[in-house]
Amino acid sequence: MATAFAPKALKNYINGEWVEARSGKAIENRNPANRDELVGMFPASGPEDVAQAVDAAKAAYKKWRLTPAPKRAEILFRAAEILVNRKEDYSRDMTREMGKVLAETRGDVQEAIDMTYLMAGEGRRQFGHTTPSELPNKFAMAVRVPVGVAGMITPWNFPMAIPSWKAMPALVCGNTVVLKPAEDTPLSTYNLAQVLAEAGLPPGVFNVVFGDGPGAGAPMLANPGVDLVSFTGSTEVGRIVSQACAPTFKKCHLEMGGKNIIIVMDDANLDLAIEGAVWGGFGTTGQRCTAASRVAVQKGVYREFVEKFVERAKALKVGDGLDPATQMGPCINEQQLKTVMSYVEIGRNEGAKLATGGHRLEGGAHARGWFHEPTVFVDCDRKMRICQEEIFGPVVSVIPFDSFDDAIAIANGVNYGLSAAIYTRNVNHAFRAQRDLETGIVYVNAPTIGAETHLPFGGTKNTGNGHREAGLAALDFYSEWKTVYVDYSDRLQRAQIDNA
Numbered sequence: 001m002a003t004a005f006a007p008k009a010l011k012n013y014i015n016g017e018w019v020e021a022r023s024g025k026a027i028e029n030r031n032p033a034n035r036d037e038l039v040g041m042f043p044a045s046g047p048e049d050v051a052q053a054v055d056a057a058k059a060a061y062k063k064w065r066l067t068p069a070p071k072r073a074e075i076l077f078r079a080a081e082i083l084v085n086r087k088e089d090y091s092r093d094m095t096r097e098m099g100k101v102l103a104e105t106r107g108d109v110q111e112a113i114d115m116t117y118l119m120a121g122e123g124r125r126q127f128g129h130t131t132p133s134e135l136p137n138k139f140a141m142a143v144r145v146p147v148g149v150a151g152m153i154t155p156w157n158f159p160m161a162i163p164s165w166k167a168m169p170a171l172v173c174g175n176t177v178v179l180k181p182a183e184d185t186p187l188s189t190y191n192l193a194q195v196l197a198e199a200g201l202p203p204g205v206f207n208v209v210f211g212d213g214p215g216a217g218a219p220m221l222a223n224p225g226v227d228l229v230s231f232t233g234s235t236e237v238g239r240i241v242s243q244a245c246a247p248t249f250k251k252c253h254l255e256m257g258g259k260n261i262i263i264v265m266d267d268a269n270l271d272l273a274i275e276g277a278v279w280g281g282f283g284t285t286g287q288r289c290t291a292a293s294r295v296a297v298q299k300g301v302y303r304e305f306v307e308k309f310v311e312r313a314k315a316l317k318v319g320d321g322l323d324p325a326t327q328m329g330p331c332i333n334e335q336q337l338k339t340v341m342s343y344v345e346i347g348r349n350e351g352a353k354l355a356t357g358g359h360r361l362e363g364g365a366h367a368r369g370w371f372h373e374p375t376v377f378v379d380c381d382r383k384m385r386i387c388q389e390e391i392f393g394p395v396v397s398v399i400p401f402d403s404f405d406d407a408i409a410i411a412n413g414v415n416y417g418l419s420a421a422i423y424t425r426n427v428n429h430a431f432r433a434q435r436d437l438e439t440g441i442v443y444v445n446a447p448t449i450g451a452e453t454h455l456p457f458g459g460t461k462n463t464g465n466g467h468r469e470a471g472l473a474a475l476d477f478y479s480e481w482k483t484v485y486v487d488y489s490d491r492l493q494r495a496q497i498d499n500a
C-alpha cells in the first residue's frame with residue numbers, strides 16, 4: 001500500500017510553461033486522512049497571474065478556433081490514452097489529496113477518461129442544421145462556433161472528473177481555457193494539465209492558475225477577456241459568480257448544491273434499496289452534490305428499513321482511503337468537518353432521532369485526519385433544517401411517509417433539484433415519479449449518485465441556472481449558434497415581404 005511519495009511543488013501552467021505565481025507565495029496541500037502528510041505546495045496566484053493566463057488564452061484562441069475540430073479531437077484522444085496509462089498513479093495522488101477511497105478515485109479518473117474519449121468523438125460530429133429557406137435559390141444553415149476564452153472554477157470533490165467535464169467540451173468546440181481548481185485538490189488538476197501538454201495541446205490553449213477564490217477566482221470573473229464561465233460549487237458562491245459575470249455579460253454555467261432524495265416504496269426490493277442508500281448517502285463521505293442525504297421510506301417497510309440501514313451505516317469502516325479495507329474516507333478539511341458537526345447539533349436540537357454516529361472520530365488511525373462517523377437521523381420531519389439544507393458530509397436523514405403523492409411532495413419540497421431516486425416494483429409509480437420529480441436527474445431502482453458522462457448532468461431550482469454539462473448538452477454551453485444564409489439568386493430577396 002505504501003508507495004514512495006515525495007511532496008510535489010506545483011507551478012501554474014500558462015502559455016505552455018510551468019511558472020511561479022508573481023506573489024512567490026505558496027499554499028499547502030495536505031492529506032485530509034493525515035494532516036502530517038504534505039502532499040505538495042502550490043502557488044497562491046493573484047490578479048496578475050490570472051491576467052497573464054487570460055492573455056495567453058486570448059492569443060491562442062486565434063489559431064485554435066481555426067484548427068479543424070477533428071484535429072483538436074485527436075489531441076484529446078491522445079490525452080485519454082495517457083490518462084488510461086496513468087490511471088493508477090493519478091488515483092493514488094487523488095486519494096492523498098482528497099481522501100476518498102481508492103476505488104472511488106479510480107472512478108474519478110475513469111470519468112475523466114470517459115469524458116475525454118466522448119469529446120474526442122465529438123470532434124467529428126458537432127452537427128449543425130440545414131433547413132430549406134422560405135425563398136428560392138437561397139441556402140440556410142446553423143453552425144456551432146466557439147465562444148472564446150472559457151474560465152473555469154472547479155471543486156475538490158471530483159478533482160479530475162469535473163475539470164474534464166468542463167475542459168474537454170470547451171476544447172473540442174474551439175475555446176481556450178483558464179482553469180482555477182479548488183485549493184484542497186490542486187494536484188489532480190496539475191496531473192490533467194500535464195497530460196494535455198504531453199498530448200500536444202498548443203501553448204496557451206489550456207492554462208491552469210492555482211489559488212484561492214478571492215485571489216485567483218475573483219479576478220478571472222472580473223476579467224473582460226473571459227467570455228464564458230463554468231462554476232461547480234456551493235449555491236452561495238454560485239450567486240457571487242453569477243453576479244460577477246453579469247456586468248460583462250459572460251455566458252455563465254452554475255452547478256451548485258443538492259438535497260437529493262431516495263424514495264423507498266413498500267413494494268421495493270428492500271435489500272437493494274438499503275444497499276443504494278448506503279452507497280448514495282455515504283459514498284465519497286457524502287461529499288457529492290448528488291449524495292442521497294434524505295431517504296423517505298413508506299410506513300409499511302419503515303421499521304425494517306431503519307433497522308437494517310442503521311446497522312449497515314454503523315458497520316462502515318472509516319479510515320485512510322489508500323487502505324483497501326476502508327469503506328469511507330475523511331471529510332475534506334477541518335471546516336467541512338465542523339460543518340458536519342454543526343448539522344448534527346442542529347438535527348438534535350430540532351428533535352430528530354440520532355440512530356447512529358454523530359461524532360468526530362478521534363484517536364488511533366483517526367488521530368491526524370478529519371474523520372466523522374457515518375450518521376443517521378431517523379423519524380425526521382421534512383421541514384427540519386437537516387432535511388432542507390445541503391450538509392455535504394456523511395449524514396443521512398430518514399423521513400417516514402404514507403402515500404406516493406406524499407413522497408413526491410417531500411421530494412419536491414426543497415430549494416434544490418439535482419438528483420432523485422425511487423425504489424419500487426410498481427411500473428406506474430416509477431413512471432409517475434420520473435415525470436413528477438422536479439430534478440435534473442431521476443433514477444429508478446438505483447441511488448442518486450453515479451451519472452454517466454454521455455448524458456446531460458445538472459439540476460433545477462437552486463442547483464443550476466438552466467444549463468447542463470456532460471453529454472451533447474455540453475456542446476450547447478461551449479458553443480454558440482451562428483446562422484448563415486447564402487442567397488444565390490443574384491437579386492434582392494426580402495424575407496417575409498417577397499411572400500407571394
Ligand code: UN1
Pocket residue numbers: 111157158232287288289290291448449450451452
Ligand atoms: C458532483 O458531486 O459534483 O453522478 C458530481 C455522480 C458523479 C458526479 C458527481 N458521476 O455522482
